Amino acid sequence: MLSLEQEIGAWDSVLLEPLSEDIFISNLQQRFKRDHIYTYIGNILISINPYKKLVLYSADLAATYAKRGPFQLPPHIYAIAGSAYRWLNDRNEDQCIIITGESGSGKTEAARIILQFLVLVSGNNSEVKLTKDRLVQANTLLEAFGNAKTLRNDNASRFGKYLDIEFDYKGDPIGGHLMNYLLDKSRVTSLSQGDRNFHIFYQLLTGADIHLLKGLKLQRNVEHYAILQMDGHCPTQTEEEDRQLFLYTRSALDVLGFSVEEVVNIFRIIAVVLKLGNLQFVPCNNIDGTEGCSISNDYELYEICELLGAEHRWLQRALTSRHIDDGILADLNAQEASRTRDTLCKTLYSRLFTWLINRINDIIKSKHLGKRKVLGVLDFYGFEMFEKNSFEQLMINYCNEKLQQFIISATLKDEQEEIIKEGLEWTRIEYFNNINICQLLEHENHGILSLLDEPHVLCDQTYLTRIEQCCAGHSHCLAADPTLPTLSFQIRHFAGPVTYTVRGFIDKNRDQLPRELSRAMFRCDHTLMQALFPEGNPKRCTLKRTLSVSNHLQVVLNSLLKSLVGRQSHYIRCLKPNELKQSRIFEVALIQHQVRYLGLISTVQVWRTGFCYRLSFPQFLCRYKLLCCNTWPRWRGSPIEGVSVLLRSLPIPTAEFTFGRTKLFEIVR
Numbered sequence: 001m002l003s004l005e006q007e008i009g010a011w012d013s014v015l016l017e018p019l020s021e022d023i024f025i026s027n028l029q030q031r032f033k034r035d036h037i038y039t040y041i042g043n044i045l046i047s048i049n050p051y052k053k054l055v056l057y058s059a060d061l062a063a064t065y066a067k068r069g070p071f072q073l074p075p076h077i078y079a080i081a082g083s084a085y086r087w088l089n090d091r092n093e094d095q096c097i098i099i100t101g102e103s104g105s106g107k108t109e110a111a112r113i114i115l116q117f118l119v120l121v122s123g124n125n126s127e128v129k130l131t132k133d134r135l136v137q138a139n140t141l142l143e144a145f146g147n148a149k150t151l152r153n154d155n156a157s158r159f160g161k162y163l164d165i166e167f168d169y170k171g172d173p174i175g176g177h178l179m180n181y182l183l184d185k186s187r188v189t190s191l192s193q194g195d196r197n198f199h200i201f202y203q204l205l206t207g208a209d210i211h212l213l214k215g216l217k218l219q220r221n222v223e224h225y226a227i228l229q230m231d232g233h234c235p236t237q238t239e240e241e242d243r244q245l246f247l248y249t250r251s252a253l254d255v256l257g258f259s260v261e262e263v264v265n266i267f268r269i270i271a272v273v274l275k276l277g278n279l280q281f282v283p284c285n286n287i288d289g290t291e292g293c294s295i296s297n298d299y300e301l302y303e304i305c306e307l308l309g310a311e312h313r314w315l316q317r318a319l320t321s322r323h324i325d326d327g328i329l330a331d332l333n334a335q336e337a338s339r340t341r342d343t344l345c346k347t348l349y350s351r352l353f354t355w356l357i358n359r360i361n362d363i364i365k366s367k368h369l370g371k372r373k374v375l376g377v378l379d380f381y382g383f384e385m386f387e388k389n390s391f392e393q394l395m396i397n398y399c400n401e402k403l404q405q406f407i408i409s410a411t412l413k414d415e416q417e418e419i420i421k422e423g424l425e426w427t428r429i430e431y432f433n434n435i436n437i438c439q440l441l442e443h444e445n446h447g448i449l450s451l452l453d454e455p456h457v458l459c460d461q462t463y464l465t466r467i468e469q470c471c472a473g474h475s476h477c478l479a480a481d482p483t484l485p486t487l488s489f490q491i492r493h494f495a496g497p498v499t500y501t502v503r504g505f506i507d508k509n510r511d512q513l514p515r516e517l518s519r520a521m522f523r524c525d526h527t528l529m530q531a532l533f534p535e536g537n538p539k540r541c542t543l544k545r546t547l548s549v550s551n552h553l554q555v556v557l558n559s560l561l562k563s564l565v566g567r568q569s570h571y572i573r574c575l576k577p578n579e580l581k582q583s584r585i586f587e588v589a590l591i592q593h594q595v596r597y598l599g600l601i602s603t604v605q606v607w608r609t610g611f612c613y614r615l616s617f618p619q620f621l622c623r624y625k626l627l628c629c630n631t632w633p634r635w636r637g638s639p640i641e642g643v644s645v646l647l648r649s650l651p652i653p654t655a656e657f658t659f660g661r662t663k664l665f666e667i668v669r
């Protein structure tokens with residue numbers, strides 16, 4: 001693998017001559033056919049999902065890549081991780097690795113390999129080893145609770161993840177911090193064709209021993225649970241796999257130090273979600289002639305109450321009635337009660353997930369007081385475009401637009417602007433900038449996301465009308481158009497047009513749990529409930545307004561991206577070779593689509609004509625002054641003169657570098 005002779009095509013697309021989209025793709029294809037899934041564009045790594053296990057990852061190889069510079073060995077994800085790790089240690093600068101790509105393109109696997117690399121190349125004393133074990137096991141736990149099988153990917157992450165790993169001065173991991181974004185909680189109660197619910201449900205039902213199942217009042221039969229069925233059909237992975245994965249999840253909980261009580265409490269909530277999903281409401285007439293409903297399988301509710309330590313009448317009332325005005329209680333009809341039940345299932349699950357992340361953060365938090373350096377890995381779920389797209393897709397695609405904008409700025413826009421600012425000769429390279437789409441979405445007054453929070457926008461139809469009024473003329477928005485399905489608008493995203501149906505947008509954005517349910521949950525005798533439903537505390541001041549989902553997402557995402565600006569970033573662009581999850585098929589059209597919307601050819605062009613390395617004159621001098629007796633130990637003139645003197649004394653051809661106004665640039669070839 002490390003033999004250069006065996007390398008196929010060009011390692012680095014920057015070296016392709018001549019450059020065209022066809023040649024770029026054919027180079028990727030040639031390499032992919034021989035299992036060379038990694039190729040560079042300068043310092044950006046392209047990774048194509050091989051859909052099979054390759055012998056590309058080992059402790060020896062990690063050690064080799066850790067010691068050598070990125071271009072001394074064939075392209076590899078270890079090289080990117082190694083660069084980030086070296087910069088972190090040698091330059092004492094915080095780093096981040098940003099992994100992007102469509103669902104199933106290999107992002108989560110890439111993040112896992114990076115973590116594995118850092119585990120392999122860092123120290124091994126008992127404390128460091130424990131930290132590393134915990135970081136790895138945190139991943140296992142997140143996959144169990146946050147991943148699910150979808151049509152595109154058997155282990156799709158259904159949340160966005162950013163992991164900051166903290167290192168001490170020796171380069172050993174001392175802790176970490178996880179941020180999660182947008183858990184796809186709608187999946188808890190509604191599954192698309194071919195999809196499964198979150199892995200943990202199946203793992204628990206197939207893997208738990210009989211005593212645990214009995215204690216949780218569950219049956220070992222996935223088909224018994226409504227939320228695991230899609231149109232009556234229950235898609236199953238192999239039972240053996242789920243059983244095995246349950247053992248890993250259990251062991252991860254142990255390694256992370258969850259107490260026995262905590263573990264039981266977690267599983268109780270999972271059991272409650274499964275059983276709540278089975279509750280059936282049947283219509284009945286009240287004495288006053290209004291329509292109400294009752295629960296036909298009340299025994300399930302009794303068992304749920306036992307698991308939660310809840311009073312039956314409280315929970316039953318919370319599920320079947322609603323306060324409409326102070327003191328007036330109205331009965332819900334069967335349909336409304338079913339919706340309330342689903343809301344409770346989703347909220348319970350997503351709050352449990354957030355609680356888990358917070359608990360993991362407590363556990364992996366660094367206890368060291370000294371200075372620390374940070375290496376972050378961002379693995380966000382990819383752009384989504386389905387037959388039917390709803391609020392969740394809009395949120396996910398908004399995040400993808402923002403990430404694309406971040407990467408464009410760093411690799412195409414800022415790069416070119418810096419060269420021009422430095423007074424170097426440059427012919428502008430055109431690229432598609434998605435800034436207009438970001439503005440269409442988040443414009444303060446009439447952005448598609450801002451309109452969701454307008455005070456008078458109280459229903460989905462009004463929301464659509466506002467989009468039609470404010471955004472219909474935008475070049476990336478199609479609204480009030482006869483070709484669109486009812487209640488729909490379209491956004492032309494950087495990765496393609498997506499038609500969204502606004503049904504349910506307003507409720508999903510508000511994401512409010514009926515007060516009765518919060519109160520009923522808060523009153524439970526289950527230790528976690530008060531932490532999960534603090535707003536149910538009758539003593540709590542209710543004046544504080546919570547942010548809507550879209551508003552909250554904008555705040556946290558912008559703050560994350562802002563914090564990444566100050567870091568040295570490394571990019572991994574994951575590509576999917578086919579939709580069939582086949583290891584041999586390289587669908588040129590599919591790759592071409594990804595290459596185009598990611599702007600990869602423009603990126604190669606910028607790298608080809610641009611500069612691979614640069615340092616400000618003072619930085620260059622500081623780093624290399626010891627190589628020349630005229631600059632060592634101190635240069636007293638101007639930094640630019642010092643750099644000239646230093647370079648003249650070294651055997652470097654003058655054609656290999658050029659002087660900007662404030663920096664020295666190394667020329668690519």
Ligand SMILES: Nc1ncnc2c1ncn2[C@@H]1O[C@H](COP(=O)(O)OP(=O)(O)OP(=O)(O)O)[C@@H](O)[C@H]1O
Nearest residue numbers: 052103104105106107108109153155156157381382
């Ligand atoms: N480097 C790799 N080597 C072997 N198999 C891989 C590799 N990368 C991905 N795969 C396979 O492809 C599957 C999908 O990859 P992964 O889950 O990482 O995709 P993803 O981009 O994170 O998708 P999503 O956004 O849906 O979570 C993996 O479960 C694994 O089987």
